[in-house]
Amino acid sequence: MENGEWMLILDWGFESQLVNQDGQLQLRATLKDCQARVAIPMKDQSAPEESFVLKDRLVAIDLGERQIGYAVFDIPESKDAPVPQPLVDPTTHHRVNGTIRIPGVRSLINTVKTHRGSQSSNTKLRQNYDTRLEQMRESVTAEIVQRIEALMAQYGAFPVLESSVVNFQTGSRQLDLVYGDVVRHFAFSSVDAHKAKRQEHWMGADRWQHPYPTAREYDEATGKHSGKPKPLSLFPGATVNPAGNSQVCIHCQRNALTALRNLGEHISIQEGGVVNTDAGRLTLFSGHRYADAVFQQAKREKRYLPLNVPAKAGALAIREAISLARRSIRRRSPLEMARDTTQSQFHCLFNDCRKTYHADQGAAVNIGRKFLKEHLALGASPTKLQ
Numbered sequence: 534m535e536n537g538e539w540m541l542i543l544d545w546g547f548e549s550q551l552v553n554q555d556g557q558l559q560l561r562a563t564l565k566d567c568q569a570r571v572a573i574p575m576k577d578q579s580a581p582e583e584s585f586v587l588k589d590r591l592v593a594i595d596l597g598e599r600q601i602g603y604a605v606f607d608i609p610e611s612k613d614a615p616v617p618q619p620l621v622d623p624t625t626h627h628r629v630n631g632t633i634r635i636p637g638v639r640s641l642i643n644t645v646k647t648h649r650g651s652q653s654s655n656t657k658l659r660q661n662y663d664t665r666l667e668q669m670r671e672s673v674t675a676e677i678v679q680r681i682e683a684l685m686a687q688y689g690a691f692p693v694l695e696s697s698v699v700n701f702q703t704g705s706r707q708l709d710l711v712y713g714d715v716v717r718h719f720a721f722s723s724v725d726a727h728k729a730k731r732q733e734h735w736m737g738a739d740r741w742q743h744p745y746p747t748a749r750e751y752d753e754a755t756g757k758h759s760g761k762p763k764p765l766s767l768f769p770g771a772t773v774n775p776a777g778n779s780q781v782c783i784h785c786q787r788n789a790l791t792a793l794r795n796l797g798e799h800i801s802i803q804e805g806g807v808v809n810t811d812a813g814r815l816t817l818f819s820g821h822r823y824a825d826a827v828f829q830q831a832k833r834e835k836r837y838l839p840l841n842v843p844a845k846a847g848a849l850a851i852r853e854a855i856s857l858a859r860r861s862i863r864r865r866s867p868l869e870m871a872r873d874t875t876q877s878q879f880h881c882l883f884n885d886c887r888k889t890y891h892a893d894q895g896a897a898v899n900i901g902r903k904f905l906k907e908h909l910a911l912g913a914s915p916t917k918l919q
Contacts, residue, residue, distance in 0.1 A: 544568040588689035589746070590620065593901030594681055595778070595893050596694065596712045598874050599638050601677065602893030605629035605688045606901045608746055612911045616786065617902050620688070629688065632893050633680050634872075637673035638708065644669055645707050670707060674714045678734075681719070691743070692719050693904045696772035719770030731768065741767040747910045762910035771904065778899040780862065782879070785886040787812045789862060793854050800854050806843025807884070808854075815882040817844040817857045835869035858882065863892060 546566040552559045589609055595602035604619045611617035619628040644666065681692055694716050717727045718734055732739050747762040765771075781788045792810035793800060802808055806817045818840035823831075831838050844857055863876035871877070879892040905911065 539571055539573040542570040542572055544570065588691070590688055590690035591693050591901060591904065592681075592684050592688060592690040593897045593904065594684075594692050594694045595896035595900060596677070596715065597632070597893040597896075598708070598876075599872075600632045600634045600893060601680065602632050602891070602895075602897035603630070603684055604894065604897040604901050605684075605690055606905065608905070608909070608911070611905050617905050619898060619901070630894050630898060632891060635673070635677055635680065637669075637676045638711075641666075641669050641673050641707055641711065666707060670711050670714070673711050674718075677711070677715050678718050681715070691741075691767050692770035693900055694719060694770060694772050695775040695778065695900060696720065697775040716772065719768060720772045721766075721768045735769065739768070741769045743767060748908055749910050765909070771908065773900055773903045773908065778903065779879075779892060779896045781899050782881040782883070782886060782888060783890070783895045783898045784888040785881060785883055787881075787883055787886070789815050789858055789882040790855060793858055794851065796851070798851050799848050800851060802844050802846050802849055802854075804846045806846075812883070814884045816861075816884060817854065817882070818842060818861045819844045819857060836867050837865055837869060839867065840864070 544567065545564065546568070547562045548565045549560060549562045552561055589607065591606050591608065593604045593606065606617055607620045610620070619630040621627070622629050684690070685692060696716065718731060722728060722731070728739065743765040746765050748765040750761040750763045777788055777791070780790050789810075789812075792812040792815065793808065795811060796808075800808055802817065806819070808815050808817060820842045821838055821840050822842050823838055827838070840861060844854075849857075861882055862880055864878045864880055865875040866873045866877050877892055879890055879895050881888045
């Protein structure tokens with residue numbers, strides 16, 4: 534610290550009184566007190582703090598129905614990896630890939646159901662403008678944003694989310710409204726009101742430029758990312774297209790729905806529900822059939838039985854085949870006590886894979902991989918952080 538020229542300040546206190554004497558007004562002042570102060574200017578000569586440096590990691594976020602899935606990727610490790618994998622935590626020695634339950638989401642869904650039941654048919658249009666629902670949406674949004682920011686701080690990563698929820702603000706989709714607000718906290722929006730709200734949240738900041746990776750330039754005419762590299766801009770996160778993120782198996786990298794669609798308008802199902810596709814053989818299921826004793830035992834153990842009835846052999850329209858595939862891919866947890874949705878588990882349909890995992894965790898992994906593959910020009914990035 535360095536002192537400048539000091540100044541002595543005297544504060545004189547007077548008590549004044551207006552007096553009428555012989556028809557003339559007189560102002561009389563009496564000294565009451567005097568306070569002395571010294572003003573000494575100080576100059577801070579300490580070294581400035583280091584500026585915040587964006588880390589070379591990303592945390593992919595999947596906004597699920599009752600929880601969020603996340604996966605953390607290290608960009609230098611992913612640079613030469615044929616299939617990028619989530620970061621290994623040095624403390625637990627497990628890959629950083631999991632889910633975080635958001636209690637407020639379930640409360641919001643239950644409140645919406647109660648709200649709908651209390652309204653007559655001609656007042657449902659008011660749901661988006663209900664004050665109580667609006668306050669609850671803001672509370673849930675803040676809860677989710679806080680959890681994402683905690684992941685950012687814990688792993689030194691910038692967030693990557695899906696972009697589609699921004700466009701789902703129709704009707705009474707309260708959860709989509711919440712997720713739209715969440716995405717706009719971390720992603721670019723051309724709407725001035727959204728920009729102002731994001732700047733307010735990030736204390737005036739609007740755009741960050743990452744010093745390490747470079748992005749593929751986006752061609753607005755074709756709607757695709759070209760190979761031309763440019764600096765990676767963040768807000769402070771980024772988004773990816775949601776297509777296929779919840780349908781691709783994270784182990785074999787195949788999409789059963791896409792494989793079926795490539796077969797045309799009609800597909801041929803063999804015995805055992807087997808379908809031959811260009812991506813491999815897969816099996817479709819239409820339901821389950823167990824003996825009563827097996828059902829009773831599962832009921833006592835509070836668990837759900839998996840699908841075990843294969844689709845009937847013969848020709849099937851692609852629309853019906855896709856419907857069967859969707860029900861076979863996304864299933865409920867086998868544990869009745871698991872407070873999850875009826876589509877929380879992902880099941881790969883390809884016979885040579887058949888892996889099962891939590892759907893939100895898998896979607897987060899696919900989001901991270903898609904960003905690394907389609908948005909980053911890793912080959913053009915510098916080898917070291919600046």
